[in-house]
Amino acid sequence: MTPAHTPPPAAGSRPAPYEISAPWADALNRDVAEADARGEFPRDKWKAIQSSGILAVPFEEQYGGLGHTLTETMQALEGLGHTSRDAGLNFSTSTQIVSVGIPLQAFASPELKSMFLPKIISGDLITAHAITEPGGGSDAMNITTTARRDGDDYVIDGGKMFITNAPIADLFLLYVRTGAPGPFGLSVFLVERDTPGLGVGEPLDKLGLRTSPLGEVTLDGLRVPATRRIGQEGAGFLMLDHVMKREILFAFSITLGEMTHRLRRVVEFAKSRHQFGRPIGAFQAVSHKIADMKIAVETSRKWLADTGAKVEAGRDAAIDIAVTKTVVSEANKQTALDAVQIFGGQGYLTRTGIEQDVRNALGGTIYSGTSEIQRNRIASLLGL
Template sequence: MSDILQLMTPWAERLNADLDTLDSGAEFPWDKWSAVQESGILRTPFDPRYGGHGRSLTETMLALEGLGRVSRDSGLSFSASTQIVSVGVPLQRFADDDLKDRFLPKILSGDLITAHAITEESGGSDAMNIATTAVREGDHYVVNGAKMFITNAPVADLFLLYVRTGAPGPFGLTCLLVEAGTPGLKAGPPLDKIGLRTSPLGTLAFEELRVPVAQRVGGEGTGFLVLDYVMKREVLFAFSITLGEMTRRLAETIRFAKERTQFGQSIGKYQAISHKVADMKIRTETARKWLHDTGVKVESGQDAAVDLAATKTVVSEANVQNALDAVRIHGGRGVLTAHGVERALRDSVAGTIYSGTSEIQRTRIASLLGL
């Protein structure tokens, strides 16, 4: 498996170039996107028929962990994970052959950037009550509504829309594939945010948007099945990147604690520092254990609902705490943007929110335990 984990190593210099400038300006790094394309990581979990590498779910997790270890650009890494899971994964699993043949090769190459439009301003976690509607008129659906907080939206060429075609609840959702530039589809400008600043986040508006029925992914009313399939992989893929980032940050913090001296000895000799580092190690390995075990469970087709909610909560919250500890251990350097330590803290915050907040995950776990 080491070859998969090391997949991104040759691209480290390109992935990490000009990060301070790009982060400050909240710019999507087009030059780095070309490095992601050339690396082939976007092809990892897909069928060779479409240009994929045919790797398993857990192998894809390792590849993405390797990306997190190598790339300091968490925004770019998040956009890459979204590219894999937002449209490519559901197309391969649920779409008909025509849609697969038309779009998958360019999604896998990264020539088409993709986004899935789930969240709405009225409530990101309440996916069952999506308000955007699609009414069938002959061989088209007519879509009206809006989406909010859509990763990659300002730069995306292709969108998977989750829309309401029936009554509220799991059987009223449908997925439609729409190309950017289609009349009636409007993407807003990038939204400024605390972290993951090189990953563009935006809004979408739909006004009498006409989508051919032939561009439906899955059957009408099966949108919840698509969403469930996608969200499992979104959690596992995105937080495998997080694990890679935590692993790298831990190694760098240990090295700093050994090299930085105060009062005649390395700061790592002081219990106040060494215990923080020990806790960082415990959190990192706990995250690794949860991700590994949950990935194996999902891959084998077992019920992993509790595991996924726990994994998402454990890893996202561990990442925030480890990033905060790294800032404290680095002292004055930790708060300077030039050193990149504070950027990791800013980037970590969103992980407790996207893919279902920590509060939603705990509520889900309690419900699954019968409470």
Template sequence: MTDDLFHLTAPWARQLNADTRALDTAGAFPHDKWKILQETGLLRTHFAPEFGGAGHGVTATMRALEGLGYVCHDAGLSFSASTQIVSVGVPLQRFGSQELKERHLPRITSGEAITAHAITEETGGSDAMNLAATARRDGDHYVVSGGKMFITNAPVADLFLLYVRTGTPGPFGLTTLLVEAGTPGLTTGPAMDKIGLRTSPVGTLRFDELRVPVSQRLGQEGTGFLVLDHVMKREVLFGFSITLGEMTRRLEQTITYARNRHQFGQPIGSYQAVSHKIADMKMRVETARKWLADTGAKVEAGHDASLDLAATKTIVSEANVQTALDAVQIHGGRGVLTEHGIERDLRNSIAGTIYSGTSEIQRNRIATLLGL
């Protein structure tokens, strides 16, 4: 079954990879490719059949997303797809009311409604427990003020999950509210230009006396930390499963090049300086694979995986950057030309050590869990 899921998107490879270079240059969200993703059924993988989903668990969904990363050269599109699954659909399925699930989940699982979650703030960064955006209760509504920054999918999203402060700073002051695009008081900024993942639009949100019905809250007031914890586990596992697929493809591509490219009368792979780089790439890929598999199994079994998640995120994101650097070096002149896509892999890898909690934050978590 997991092998079938790995190959789920393979029949659409040609369409998914069309015009990747031009779209990357333009920094444009590929709406036509999003329709292809809808056709593949990938966005349905992790959701209950009653809402149009395929009913697969965490590790099976990871395998499907790894397959997407392997097949699809448009890393921005893949990143937006992962965000689509985890940002609103995952927490809505776990914490939402039956009415909210019935109204929104079928549109999310089909990909008809593009989603985003609004956590990060310009001054807050990874400090999600001390948000500046606030929501005060006014009868049957919350009135939300403040703003959000670096929100993936924001410029094209139809549905947002807002993380806002309803109490004092800390884990019990966080609440999550579901809001549709176009709601009065919600302003979405234009897509922001960035180094990589350029087809995955990122933007800002502004809340000016935004009124949200209490019925659109996920979970109870003050339980937003539980929602965030549930989401972030899957954001790391799903997003970096895509990364694993990309790294595997990059390794295979580099091995093929090292076998076929000749210098001084022999394949460059026969030179130890090159072969050792490739050996290191292989070890990094397989280390990433093992951490993702073991951590995914732990989360799926309901075991405490706090340290494992921090380590997995750090190991995989940093391995992605290093293997991309190695691929550029081994490909030489081709590695720095935009037409071959090698330099694009490097640009796409950079943000992985920042989003979903920086490498520094992850090391802090590990140290704390070790009692330091």
């Protein structure tokens, strides 16, 4: 089904946020605070995500996709963030698109594409990619989970941690070591949940993005046919680089939509809330905070648009990706904190959803490479 989005903007124009229309928007925003408090994945809302068609946006039409560009996908995801107040579900949606579907489309055999892409695009199969390890964090070059060749199979042993969607995933993309340490020793395998030797832990309780389940994956003598390897042996880092660029661009396009909605809500509140005989927005201490929020939102928009265009054109965007991730994640955190301050006591209450924005925003400076890692990367790429 085609998503109910506004058409892509004309070349050179400033893109307006796409909007997901009713009834999907109504379903996505039902009982958000209650779902967050329970920390459960909202399967009823996943049906709304499926029906909206957003999962199909970047994929080839022959597999059930809509065939849109990277930039158009970013605009659609911005619309999801602008429309849906369930940031955890938004995050799981981005993960669904980028974790398995994107690398399958780019690197998998025609047989694997035909077998799995249609159900990934429809959302009938939920996906996760298992990269991070308990002792590794952002150090993907030192992945210790190993896969050894045994006839027509590989046998995989090790463990993964902090895996988004793991507790609910039907398909996993495993990044494991098949060779020596370094960029050419990683390989990637597609594994179904019920494969003997693959264990999935219970959802981990966490600060924010609580409706997006996070879990541990254990791999104990997991036997995987060589035909389930994606790409050539040792090509894992190439795939990881391809995926991580899009993970950052897609997830933080959603963040941009969430920030844009937050800014609009803060402006409305500052105009309607009166203290000392006038709207609080008339006080310079408040108005300057809001002005800074606007600057942060538009700076984030600029970095996302320019970096997305650079990636889409096939140009080197390594520094741009690191800067974009840092700028947008830190802008999201600061604007959420400012929103609480402007809403005052009401912002501190869970019923307004503003404090939830703060908890959700904190994760953005950690996942997909911490702000510290991004700054290290920028410095390294500058030759420092």
